[in-house]
Amino acid sequence: MTEPGRDVYRHGVAERTTHWLWALALLVLFMSGLQIFNAAPYLDASDKSDPQRRVLAFDAQLVAGQPVGTTTVFGHVLHTTHLFGYTDDGMGGEDERAFPGWITLPGPQDLADGRRWHLLFAWVLVFAFVVYLIAAAARGTLRELVLRPSDLPKLLPMQLYYLRLRPHPPPHGTYNPLQKATYTLVFFVFFPLLILTGLALGPGVDATVPWLTVVFGGRQFARLWHFTLMVLLFGYFGTHLVLVVSTGFWNNMRSMITGWYRLKEGDGVGP
Amino acid sequence: MKRGLFVASSLAALGASGCGPIKDNLTNGPFRNVLASAQWYNRMAIDTRGLARLYPDSAIDRNFRVNGLDTPSDDRYKRLERDGFRDYRLVVDGLAERPQHLSLAELRAIGTLSQTTRHDCVEGWSAIGAWNGVRLAAVLALARPKSTARFCIFHCFDRDSSGQPYYESLGLHQAAHPQTLLALDLNGAALDPDHGAPVRLRIPTQLGYKSAKWISRLELASTLSGLYGGSGGYWEDQGYDWYAGI
Numbered sequence: 001m002t003e004p005g006r007d008v009y010r011h012g013v014a015e016r017t018t019h020w021l022w023a024l025a026l027l028v029l030f031m032s033g034l035q036i037f038n039a040a041p042y043l044d045a046s047d048k049s050d051p052q053r054r055v056l057a058f059d060a061q062l063v064a065g066q067p068v069g070t071t072t073v074f075g076h077v078l079h080t081t082h083l084f085g086y087t088d089d090g091m092g093g094e095d096e097r098a099f100p101g102w103i104t105l106p107g108p109q110d111l112a113d114g115r116r117w118h119l120l121f122a123w124v125l126v127f128a129f130v131v132y133l134i135a136a137a138a139r140g141t142l143r144e145l146v147l148r149p150s151d152l153p154k155l156l157p158m159q160l161y162y163l164r165l166r167p168h169p170p171p172h173g174t175y176n177p178l179q180k181a182t183y184t185l186v187f188f189v190f191f192p193l194l195i196l197t198g199l200a201l202g203p204g205v206d207a208t209v210p211w212l213t214v215v216f217g218g219r220q221f222a223r224l225w226h227f228t229l230m231v232l233l234f235g236y237f238g239t240h241l242v243l244v245v246s247t248g249f250w251n252n253m254r255s256m257i258t259g260w261y262r263l264k265e266g267d268g269v270g271p
Numbered sequence: 272m273k274r275g276l277f278v279a280s281s282l283a284a285l286g287a288s289g290c291g292p293i294k295d296n297l298t299n300g301p302f303r304n305v306l307a308s309a310q311w312y313n314r315m316a317i318d319t320r321g322l323a324r325l326y327p328d329s330a331i332d333r334n335f336r337v338n339g340l341d342t343p344s345d346d347r348y349k350r351l352e353r354d355g356f357r358d359y360r361l362v363v364d365g366l367a368e369r370p371q372h373l374s375l376a377e378l379r380a381i382g383t384l385s386q387t388t389r390h391d392c393v394e395g396w397s398a399i400g401a402w403n404g405v406r407l408a409a410v411l412a413l414a415r416p417k418s419t420a421r422f423c424i425f426h427c428f429d430r431d432s433s434g435q436p437y438y439e440s441l442g443l444h445q446a447a448h449p450q451t452l453l454a455l456d457l458n459g460a461a462l463d464p465d466h467g468a469p470v471r472l473r474i475p476t477q478l479g480y481k482s483a484k485w486i487s488r489l490e491l492a493s494t495l496s497g498l499y500g501g502s503g504g505y506w507e508d509q510g511y512d513w514y515a516g517i
Contacts, residue, residue, distance in 0.1 A: 040395030048332065048389055049396040111393065112510030113306070119517065120309035202313075203391045204516020207321040207476045219389065219397050 010261040014135030021128040028121040031105035035114030041098030043227055047218025058098035060086040129191055144174045147184040151177040172268045190233050197226040310512035317516045323450055323475035326387045332398045337465045340437055343428040343485055356469040365491035368415035375469055381405045388475035402473045404454035408447045420491040428485040439483040440495055440503040450475055478515035480506045
């Protein structure tokens with residue numbers, strides 16, 4: 001069923017637009033989220049703040065007159081000066097800051113504006129995601145993307161192919177079984193949980209939908225989940241970039257900008 | 272206190288220019304109003320329909336974290352504190368049919384209630400305290416708000432390092448929430464100066480900066496514009512959202 005060299009129309013205009021829109025939203029949310037995190041640079045597995053249940057903490061202290069940035073993970077102290085704890089202050093110097101100014105939005109310490117960027121682009125993400133789901137469902141893309149029980153036996157062969165331990169991928173549709181597993185995880189686990197754990201941090205939300213905060217183990221725990229999901233999504237993003245580049249960068253970019261994708265050896269067509 | 276180096280530096284960055292936080296060009300440009308608009312969507316989506324969670328005594332933080340501006344140190348406050356706030360009067364005025372001057376005893380006589388709730392700071396941390404006080408709605412009812420009143424403004428004794436007074440405000444429907452208290456006691460004892468003595472606001476359905484400490488006067492008003500920075504509160508004037516439910 002593979003016809004290398006043939007152009008297929010893969011992504012509809014709504015899917016392409018929302019893809020880039022949430023890419024932008026996730027970048028802004030990532031950077032402004034780190035800005036917000038810097039205001040209380042520690043995470044507790046509890047409801048109220050509880051140093052006894054601290055999982056991660058960034059700090060700065062003076063050691064022999066020199067500022068040292070520290071990262072404490074489950075009680076293990078690492079020296080991370082310039083990287084975490086004592087870092088770029090976004091104004092040309094260094095200061096006690098968990099995440100450096102070059103990776104936060106805004107650069108200098110500014111919780112108020114960090115929150116504004118974050119809360120506005122949270123709406124952008126939700127909007128883009130909902131529009132995408134509707135458009136992708138209407139065009140049938142969603143059906144091709146979602147992992148099905150019949151895909152499960154193909155996950156290992158696909159991974160072996162990626163590891164170059166197998167000459168050919170198992171037969172599959174437009175998306176291979178690992179892609180399907182990843183997109184299913186990102187769309188139906190990461191995105192919803194990121195939004196819900198973020199909402200659970202609001203005292204107004206907690207009063208309106210009390211079970212939400214309870215489900216995540218309390219407010220500080222929800223903050224820990226929110227941060228953890230961010231790290232996992234960042235890991236997904238890195239993998240996504242590597243694959244976009246390694247499986248034909250220009251062809252992939254063209255398909256996500258114009259919609260047209262040129263089939264190559266091993267690509268599947270249709271579900 | 273360990274509260275941090277981090278908090279101190281963020282406050283310094285906020286207050287450094289005296290008239291507002293340091294802003295980068297992107298945030299400060301025409302996009303600023305778009306950025307600020309998110310709080311209205313949040314308010315529409317969330318508002319607050321329910322009640323904040325109540326906690327058992329075992330959850331209480333006995334050393335409740337001190338936050339906010341420095342405890343007032345001016346003569347007026349010091350004199351009141353020295354006399355155990357005997358001469359303190361909470362002024363309730365503005366758009367009121369019957370302006371009030373209430374002593375602490377008169378406030379308590381309205382009827383107090385206790386609630387153990389979580390305080391959620393905008394910075395991200397949370398602490399649990401047992402608050403005892405008077406429903407704000409009951410105090411405002413005594414003053415009989417005029418029909419034109421839409422906001423309750425909280426004037427406070429504290430000032431920042433550049434002399435800017437702290438103030439806050441709530442819409443009257445937020446003020447009427449049954450858990451919105453004028454707190455008089457924390458964890459079984461009268462509020463100490465560091466925690467906002469003699470009267471502070473406690474609104475568990477919004478972030479901590481709304482819960483103004485060291486309140487001297489409640490003003491009923493029809494608008495927030497024209498008052499200080501015009502955004503309805505000390506932190507709001509520095510870019511924080513007026514609606515602080517998230």
